[in-house]
């Protein structure tokens with residue numbers, strides 16, 4: 001009988017711990033989903049929630065890379081154990097309509113197999129000069145993989161010089177699975193160099209940087225106050 005009680009107490013404790021863990025980790029993301037849904041229902045109802053491509057917030061080194069609502073942040077959690085490696089900006093339009101521009105100058109590469117993504121090498125991190133970083137822009141295709149990337153950057157493009165503000169393409173909803181497209185958005189992330197002139201695996205948050213200081217916005221899910229994120233920077 002004593003043993004059974006002990007097991008019951010351990011089970012209840014474990015469940016309570018799991019509940020607290022889920023609450024702390026997933027609740028902020030659920031809150032952002034609710035607000036995103038509200039904005040997507042009628043973007044014109046909340047123009048003050050919308051960011052614009054080419055905006056610089058304060059003295060941040062990067063330009064904001066697209067138009068839309070900042071739906072999800074760096075280190076948001078979409079499911080147990082998941083940590084989001086970038087930010088998601090939702091244009092509120094059909095696919096192929098909302099422009100995506102370069103946040104910072106560099107050299108652009110699009111691997112031969114990439115339908116929806118480009119990556120830009122920045123030889124010297126503006127916030128840590130001498131360190132090489134990579135800026136990753138993705139979801140620029142429709143569910144079937146028809147690309148919305150600018151024809152200036154066909155598959156196989158390697159190390160092409162671009163400026164801040166260069167048009168890279170348009171937001172899409174490509175996920176790799178035509179049966180389950182995502183909402184129309186840009187996923188943008190800052191990826192660490194692998195030390196051999198290449199980029200690390202972007203899917204692991206440990207290989208990415210908190211974009212907050214680069215864009216001059218509070219984009220870290222762990223420290224966000226849950227408010228809508230915008231800035232009063234001057235657009236290009």
Ligand SMILES: [Zn+2]
Nearest residue numbers: 086087088187
């Ligand atoms: Zn994302």
